[in-house]
Amino acid sequence: MSTTQSAEHSTSPTVESQAGQPHHDDEKNSRLDSGMPDGGLTAWLQVAGCFILFFNTWGMANTFGVFQTYYSRELLADMSPSAISWIGSIQGFFLLVVGVVTGPLYDAGHLRLLLISGTALVFLGLMMLSLCTTYWQVLLSQGVCVGIGTGFLYIPALALIPQYFEKHRAIATGVVTSGSSLGGVIYSLVFQRLVMMLGFAWAVRIIAFIALAVLLFSLAVLRRRTAGIAGPVRTLLDRSAFHERPYVLYCLAMWLSYVGFWVPVFYLQPYALTHGMQRADNLALYLNAIYNSGSVPGRLLPSLLARKIGPVQTLFLSCALTGVAVFSWIGTTTAWGNITFAVAMGFFSGGMVALPAVTLASITRDLSRIGTRLGMSSLLNAFGSLIGPPAAGAILDRAGGDYIPVQVFAGVAVIACSVVLVALRVSVTGRKWIAAA
Template sequence: MSDRSHDEAPAAVKVVDLNDGILSEVQKTESHVGADVTKDDDTLPDGGLHAWLQVLGSFCLYWNTWGMLNTFGVYQTYYQDGPLRDMSPSAISWIGSIQSFLLLFVGVISGPLYDKGHLRSLLVSGSVLVVFGMMMTSLCTQYWQLVLAQAICIGLGTGLLYIPSIAIIPQYFHRRKALAMGLVVSGSSCGGVFYSIVFNQLQPKIGFGWTIRVEGLISLLTLSIAIAILRRREKPSEEIRTLLDLPAFRERPYIFYCAALCTSNIAFFTPVFYMQPYALVHGLEGQTIALYLVAIMNACSILGRLAPSLIANKIGPVHTLLCSIVCTGITVFGWITTKTGWGNITFAAFFGFFSGGIIALPPIVLTSFTKDLSRLGTPIGGAILNSTGSYLGIQLYAGSVIMATACCLLALRFALTGKKMITKA
């Protein structure tokens, strides 16, 4: 992998006349408000108004991608006790799981499109899909309609928005990159808190449909901010990148990194989806506070996403993520013994804090060993609950897979540093 260079000169468009072979160059400068590329130089700004505006814009994208997904535990509770009460928890959780799958999978397509300079198209099309999906969800009365609107439509939209939210920051920050990314990913926690509270407050008063429409309008407002201020700093890549970068899989650190992310994403959303239904039958029966556990989790996750980003500058992002994963796994195993109201609240708070690094640190870990920055399971839980009638299987499953993630990260650490026991990674 080679470093991508920065070029201060305005972008050049070459026009070739095939009839007479005359080659002319037309210089253009995209300094107007709607431009996707801003003027850059060889030194990353690492601050300044324009750089911090990119943090704000990316924060808004995380608010409406991971933040929206982190709210699904509220929907899981509502659907199980309401319109989809006749369906299994596993079937209901497929709505959120498809959404989370598409959020990550669509990046295979949106990544190359971003590299080619289509930032504006990704932001606009992704925003339209998210807002349209929210409005269609407000009209849904059947399961298949929710799959199309909430799972597929919103999932596709968030997938188009996710890559720009993490790809822009490394173009503006180096020394403060961990802090900037920590602020960006805290948008998912803030969005999760906000959307959870809005849903629980408005749904009993104005109904499901109008509550979702209000959230859709909030998404439209925050996504419009992102569209207005986000700008690439680097010129688009001139070569077309393949959808599957096979040479990357010859690198051991990248293989361990992918394995760690795979296992963490399989397990992470299980507690997010099921902590509220679990609490309603284990210590918080009939209590309103149970409906706010997802909001509590996301609120604590704000600090949990900022603190690891600061620690990463001292001990390294791999070590920090490993500590975060191990603490999260221990917390999930502790969930097994949680049978009281305060126990459930405590679990939500600790899980939110320790799991914050699972969302905040992966982009930082990847950029820490990737020189070329241009190359950048929850239905199982429902099935376990359905077949056993107990949450114990869900808790053991989530905790075990999270610990498997820790093993993958440990392998990544030694792949990067060799046999050194005390080092920064």
């Protein structure tokens, strides 16, 4: 353990000593000791550092829509949409599946190891991507290497915030997760603009150097606060979690959300280029950035609402409205319709990214195991991410280019997620009509 970490552990109260103690219903989020900062320079530096991690994890993933469009028109024009979507799906898969290892590593005190490894792999993967000319090269560099690198960074970005915030946990998490939206906007604009000016190779290299520069800031400021001691890694699974009905329902809901969520992100631009924006193809290429712009307030406002009605109910509203938006996508056949859908999808789906970690913290008694439980959930979500876009691409191929079956597939998955969240709410609060959860 580093000297800095030792000093922190010796001067700050522990979380683990509080695990398992009873709590009052009106203090659901009060699972850490009374000395929690809940503000101050150090706590907000953690927010800034985790914001950067989301900027370069989900921000990278949210950018794949512009890569999907470029690959289908230029670099990999001979490949089917389904084959190309596998690249982004595998990137998302590794981003999530690595969490089953990084969660216990984080709980064991190896934050710095995760940050250094993740930063190195993201930079290496992007630099290798800039040299790629074939499908399998792109799959290995962007899908596997960048995916694993972002996987090392994802769990720390979520697990740090509950250790520093109690009252303001939801809004702090909302600020952190908005990093993925800003990352999606900036990386989409950088790629779209530079690929026309400098070509694919230098566009990707510049993205790599941006990622390296900002990730070094996170490496400098992020610190664990709990009393975990670096040493043998804990078990990869917390088996007791699967005996808790709320956790099982939470995992099922999140799996369904990942099946449906990525389909519009991947196919937003290709759909627009053939449905309403054929004559505005330059504008259509910026739809991914427009979607991510709409997602910025979509991450922050649900976090504020969660303080009033609870994270479970706020997450349900976000999923239900996202499902409605996806079904409205079916009738979108004009330029303004596509732009409106991009904004609406970004805004309503923001809570689907901002609130899962807060929701899990609200139903977890022992926050010293939050990294492990996030990792377990991420493992399941990884398979949802792996299923969604390639399945949508296969459906699109079988439908002869008709997007309606793809849109129905995505919409049903998201609505099913909202139904499971209703069951989660009942499991937490009982059958009370009015209750925060």
